[in-house]
Amino acid sequence: MxxxxxxxxxxxxxxxxxxxxxxxxxxxxxxxxxxxxxxxxxxxxxxxxxxxxxxxxxxxxxxxxxxxxxxxxxxTPKVRKSRKTTIELILSTHKKKCLSCVRSMNCELQKLALEYNAEEDRFGTDHDLKPIDDLSASVVRDNSKCIMCTRCVAACNLQTVGVIGPKHRGYAKVIGSPFDVSLAHTSCVNCGQCVVACPVGALYEKSNIADVWGAIVNPEKKVVFFTAPSVKATLGEAFGLPVGTNVEGKMVSAIKQLGDVKCFNMDVTADLTIMEEAHELLHRIMNGGVTPMFTSCCPGWVKFAEHYYPEFLPNLSTCKSPQEMFSAVLKTYYCQKEGIKPENLYVVSVIPCTAKKFEITRDELGHYTDAAITTRELAKMIKEAGIDFANLADGEYDTPFGVASGAGAIFGATGGVMEAALRTAAYVLGGKGAPIEFKEVRGVRGVKEAEYTVGGSTVKVAVAHGLGNARKVLEQIKSGKKDYTFVEVMACPGGCINGGGQPYVHDEIRNSIDLKTVRAQALYDHDSDSKYRCSHETPAIEMLYKEFLGKPLGERSHQLLHTTYTPRDKY
Ligand code: SF4
Ligand code: SF4
Ligand code: SF4
Missing domain, CATH: 3.10.20.740 (Ubiquitin-like (UB roll))
Structure with missing residues (x-):
């Protein structure tokens, strides 16, 4: 010491x-x-x-x-003077449109400028505006606000994607992609880890808020929202509640106050994903299919595999993500049940994720989702509507897609998809009394491994979060050093609870607590308090298979709930 x-x-x-x-x-x-x-x-x-x-x-x-x-x-005075000058120099080349900036009141530079009484124009202003890159489906870059901290570059390099970096020299230096191409034309996987790392308003998600407000006031549209598992554990942060507060009830109330809309629970189709995925895993094991099987619910990971590891595409589960399963079910089964024309149903998913904004543009998924808004965008809509979020009474999701299992909820944390799938696979093979908790796959270690006996068979599993860790696992499988049956990959470190669309958290908080662990705990608590712990137990799942889908991996499931992948070049 x-x-x-x-x-x-x-x-x-x-x-x-x-x-x-x-x-x-x-x-x-x-x-x-x-x-x-x-x-x-x-x-x-x-x-x-x-x-x-x-x-x-x-x-x-x-x-x-x-x-x-x-x-x-x-x-000391010397220290304070130095910091003030540093901020003033940064401000001399910063586009100071603070009033309308996406980060206003939540900007790390603005906060420091206030603390150190920095003068905006002490060194003049260099408003040589740089072009905004908004061609990507997920991330917008406004380099006129960039302060060259390079946190985004480090975040992208940690993901081992590395499609952004500093270019040019001196005052001409900017962050961007090689050969001045738009981020949209690189092998960016849309994870948004650069966005949550950025201290200022230079990076933000491509917003769909205006589209959603437009649909809400359109008399021809019936608007339904559904909220992803992790959003309940993070939305409260945007309203000053402590990190790790579960605000599911308030979130549902707030959404219903946005207009004449319905609010469903995406944990239901997390359960549906598990039903399909667990049966697919068992089918592959019993019929000599391609293993290890990889999860496919994370669109950041799917695009990473398409660009960087196309040889593993046959290993990816063919299941769509919970977002895409939900939208497909809504535009078919729900529309039939409610007598709504599919074109009149406007489906909004609320997600922790910028990659899901790209996902809804994929042709192979059928374009069933009309808009995907991040946790941050939902918070903004709630604020725009003048709703007093912190004092809202708890609301309840609408039927028939309100009640889900705790397995669906833990989807939002690293290891959650694996644990949820193991619960159902163990039940299918072992019947009642099968284990519920698989704690070895929980936690924030970069790669977690475990071996279980499920229905008499040995299942070797691995869980990787963050694409750098995923790359390590893939290389070990490729070289024959590791052999698994089932592998979960989530692109974001910690999984969706730390996704690129989650509320901004200032460095001083991020530097003092482990966001991933505290947010994940809210989901595990939700799971332990749930009436149903396993995906196969819930009334919504029973109803969907009885009234519409038939059985897991059945014909209708294949049409609506499964997909294909395409190898992509690296740029
Ligand atoms: S979204 Fe992800 S992959 Fe794309 S530039 Fe940002 S960190 Fe890199
Ligand atoms: S994190 Fe933001 S401010 Fe820092 S270099 Fe990247 S874009 Fe610029
Ligand atoms: S881990 Fe979750 S938030 Fe991150 S890219 Fe994947 S699905 Fe999106």
Whole structure:
């Protein structure tokens, strides 16, 4: 351990720690901009400069190591002046359209500018506006607001996609893709991890809010929303509630106050996905089909496989994602049942995910979803409607797609799809009394492995979250070092609870708690409190198979609930 003082507070931290880590232990806040825990630590923005004995000049706390007896001062006049100047220099090239910016009131630069009384125009303004890239179905880049922190680049590199980086030199330097092509024309997988890493309004999702408001006031349209499993665990953050608060009831009430709309629960088609996927897995095992089978509910992972590992496409489950299963069921079964023409039903999915915005544009999925809005977009709509979210009474989902299982809910966390599928596979093979909890696949380790005996057969499973971890698993399978039966992959670190469409969380919170773990716990609590723990038990699933689908992997399921994949080039 190394002993030092920060602002006079004695602290003891492991050798090799940085001043920033030691300050956290001492409960002293040092502002950061380019630093993001688990994503990037390069000491380039100079916001975290501090005075430290033994150092020449100010040092960057995020990268400077502690030493025995060191005394650190984080708020001297010299430090404050330096930070103020840094912010003013950043502002000199920043498009300061703060009032209408997507990040206004939630911008890390704006917050620091206020804290340090930075002057907007001290170094003049360089409003050489750069083109906005909005050709992608999911992500918009406005480089006139970019502060060159490179957090987005680090996030994309962690995903081992790496389609963005710094280009040119000096004042001409911008972040973009090679040869100035739009992000839409690269092998970007639309995961949005760059968006949630960005501290300012330079990256944001392609918004569908105007389309949804338009449908709500269109008398010819019946509008139905359905909400993805993880949204209940994150939406509250956009209204100041603590991270990890389950706001399912308030969320349903708020959606119903947006207009004459119905609100369904996407956990129902997470259950449906499990019914199809668990039966597909058993079918592959029993009939010598291609294994390991990979999950296919994450469109970020699916596009990654199409670009980078097309040789594994036969291994992907043919199941559509819960979003696409829900929309297909609504535009067929639900429309027939309710006497609605499919073209008059406007289907809105509320998702944690920017990749699902791309997913709805895929021809092979039938274009059943009309709009996909992120958790952030839903929060914006609720605010635009003037709804007092925090004080709403709990509402209930509409029938017949309201009640789902806890297995459907845990879909939103890494390992959740695997555990849900194992519950149903174990039941199909072992009947009543089959195990419910498979805790080895829970948690935030990058790759989780386990071996289970299901109905007398040994099933070797792996769970990877974050595409860098997925790549490791794929390479090990390719080289013959690993052999699995079933593999779950989610593109975002932690799964959908940490998706690219989730509420922005400032670096100082992200740097002090593990968002993934706290948000996931809300879903596991929801699961343990659920009346039904397994996908095959719920009334909605029973009804769907009895009245419409027949049986898992039946003819109608194949038409509506399964899909195909296409190899894509790498750019
Ligand atoms: S959306 Fe994902 S893959 Fe695309 S640029 Fe951003 S981080 Fe990279
Ligand atoms: S787009 Fe955002 S995250 Fe990327 S470098 Fe610019 S400011 Fe940083
Ligand atoms: S992990 Fe979830 S949020 Fe992230 S890309 Fe996949 S489906 Fe979307």
């Amino acid at each position: 190394v002993n030092l003082k920060i602002n006079g507070i004695e602290v003891s931290v492991p050798e090799g720690s940085t001043i920033l880590q030691a300050a956290k232990v001492a409960n002293v806040r040092i502002p950061t901009l380019c630093y993001l825990k688990g994503v990037q630590c390069v000491g380039s923005c100079r916001m975290c400069l501090v005075e430290a004995t033994g150092a020449r000049g100010l040092v960057a706390a995020c990268v400077y190591p502690v030493s025995e007896g060191m005394e650190v001062r984080t708020n």
